[in-house]
Amino acid sequence: MLTGILLGCFLIALCILTTPNLFVSKKEEMSTFFKKILLYQGLAGLVACIVGTIMLIQCVLKIATVMAPILWLTELMCTAALASFGFLLSYNLIYSLFLIKGKKSEDNLHRMRTNMMPLQGKLSILGILLGVWSVTAAVMFVA
Numbered sequence: 001m002l003t004g005i006l007l008g009c010f011l012i013a014l015c016i017l018t019t020p021n022l023f024v025s026k027k028e029e030m031s032t033f034f035k036k037i038l039l040y041q042g043l044a045g046l047v048a049c050i051v052g053t054i055m056l057i058q059c060v061l062k063i064a065t066v067m068a069p070i071l072w073l074t075e076l077m078c079t080a081a082l083a084s085f086g087f088l089l090s091y092n093l094i095y096s097l098f099l100i101k102g103k104k105s106e107d108n109l110h111r112m113r114t115n116m117m118p119l120q121g122k123l124s125i126l127g128i129l130l131g132v133w134s135v136t137a138a139v140m141f142v143a
Helices: 002-018 020-025 028-061 069-098 103-141
Strands: none
Touching: 002 028, 002 103, 020 028, 028 069, 069 103
16 A cells, blocks of 8 residues: 555656646746756656666566556556656756767757657646556555
């Protein structure tokens, strides 16, 4: 029960951190705000990607001991979403830190950001709903 609640809360927090991208992609003057929050998003995304991947592997390995399939399926979806959101958030950080700085690299990063921002915003709303469902299912289905 506690794992489902913590997983849901962590997913909700990560998705809330992703939602500014939904607004930033529509307004050009908010791009300075996005550049300030980019480092924090990248670090949180990197942690979430690592934790989500480990939890996803653990969830798949415990399929044989499942007592409540709805809880297992919810945990599987939440861990997959956590790893995916973590990768989406940390991709900008990894790209900007580890690739060669140059004009072509800057252009690629800008083009990638403009393509990924609307995607992150829309998926973050679904992630928040999935996190709320995880918390609700953990409370409802465990006596």
